[in-house]
Amino acid sequence: MKILITGSKGQLGLELTKQLEKEKKYEIIATDRDELNIIDINSVNEFLLNNKPDVVINCAAHTAVDLCETDVENAYKINAVGPRNLAIVCEKIGAKLVQVSTDYVFDGNGTRPYREDDTTCPNSIYGTSKLMGENFVREFCSRYFVVRTAWLYGEGNNFVRTMLKLAETNNELNVVNDQFGSPTSTVDLAKAIIDLMNTEHYGVYHGTCEGQCSWYDFAKKIFEIKNIDIKVNPVTSEEFKRPAPRPAYSVLDNFMLKLVGLNSFRTWEKSLEEYLDKE
Ligand SMILES: NC(=O)c1ccc[n+]([C@@H]2O[C@H](COP(=O)([O-])OP(=O)(O)OC[C@H]3O[C@@H](n4cnc5c(N)ncnc54)[C@H](OP(=O)(O)O)[C@@H]3O)[C@@H](O)[C@H]2O)c1
Numbered sequence: 001m002k003i004l005i006t007g008s009k010g011q012l013g014l015e016l017t018k019q020l021e022k023e024k025k026y027e028i029i030a031t032d033r034d035e036l037n038i039i040d041i042n043s044v045n046e047f048l049l050n051n052k053p054d055v056v057i058n059c060a061a062h063t064a065v066d067l068c069e070t071d072v073e074n075a076y077k078i079n080a081v082g083p084r085n086l087a088i089v090c091e092k093i094g095a096k097l098v099q100v101s102t103d104y105v106f107d108g109n110g111t112r113p114y115r116e117d118d119t120t121c122p123n124s125i126y127g128t129s130k131l132m133g134e135n136f137v138r139e140f141c142s143r144y145f146v147v148r149t150a151w152l153y154g155e156g157n158n159f160v161r162t163m164l165k166l167a168e169t170n171n172e173l174n175v176v177n178d179q180f181g182s183p184t185s186t187v188d189l190a191k192a193i194i195d196l197m198n199t200e201h202y203g204v205y206h207g208t209c210e211g212q213c214s215w216y217d218f219a220k221k222i223f224e225i226k227n228i229d230i231k232v233n234p235v236t237s238e239e240f241k242r243p244a245p246r247p248a249y250s251v252l253d254n255f256m257l258k259l260v261g262l263n264s265f266r267t268w269e270k271s272l273e274e275y276l277d278k279e
């Protein structure tokens with residue numbers, strides 16, 4: 001089976017490439033912006049027609065949430081036009097398309113974990129552009145999996161590494177305690193995507209580690225596991241203003257994965273322990 005990964009040098013792309021390479025049954029074409037820029041329909045057309053992958057996993061995205069608020073055109077080009085281009089050409093060659101999306105498609109005013117059929121209402125450019133990408137994929141490709149994830153960490157810049165770095169030079173940190181989500185390891189997400197792409201269970205999925213916490217709880221757990229003695233102060237989003245609004249509650253229920261019997265996500269604490277063992 002031939003698998004094309006876009007954005008393969010990002011956190012998820014690296015982990016997917018690693019897991020797929022372990023299983024000898026896949027031929028992997030790992031690309032990033034230089035080899036295949038997904039915003040260019042001509043490049044996408046040529047690359048996919050030449051290589052004829054059976055599955056395309058789109059890990060390319062503009063993930064700098066705050067920057068998206070001002071870098072609006074690029075946000076829409078990468079997060080919406082890119083997946084649209086892939087969807088159009090995947091349909092042409094009969095390939096399956098996995099589009100990775102985000103909890104930021106919800107407004108965060110919910111009071112129970114969001115299911116796949118809950119009403120979307122993004123409140124940032126990042127969220128709006130990612131939702132547009134989801135919709136294009138659903139519109140133009142018949143064999144699609146849209147997988148929404150959240151609070152992702154793996155090989156690359158992420159919250160866990162930021163906390164560890166800050167702890168090297170600070171005795172005290174302020175961390176937001178009124179936004180709730182599910183920290184998710186790229187290891188768990190990559191496994192779920194590989195399991196899904198081997199099926200014909202097309203549709204929209206939520207894929208996050210089990211359980212929930214605030215960023216403050218997340219930070220406290222990181223320092224507890226690493227035995228780092230540092231004072232962590234809980235603060236509100238109001239006290240820690242960012243350019244892009246964040247959903248206050250963006251816990252996702254892996255409802256569809258449970259329905260098709262493919263929910264293999266571990267608890268966020270368990271996956272974090274494994275990750276920090278190697279850090
Ligand atoms: N990170 C999170 O917390 C989080 C949360 C929820 C959902 N997600 C979603 O999960 C997916 C994977 O995220 P991630 O954290 O692995 O992202 P990431 O580390 O930021 O990686 C994204 C990759 O895409 C590449 N890229 C950007 N524009 C491109 C283009 N036009 N053509 C080809 N490649 C391009 C980037 O290259 P450059 O470095 O050169 O830009 C980078 O290598 C994304 O769809 C993201 O929206 C992430």
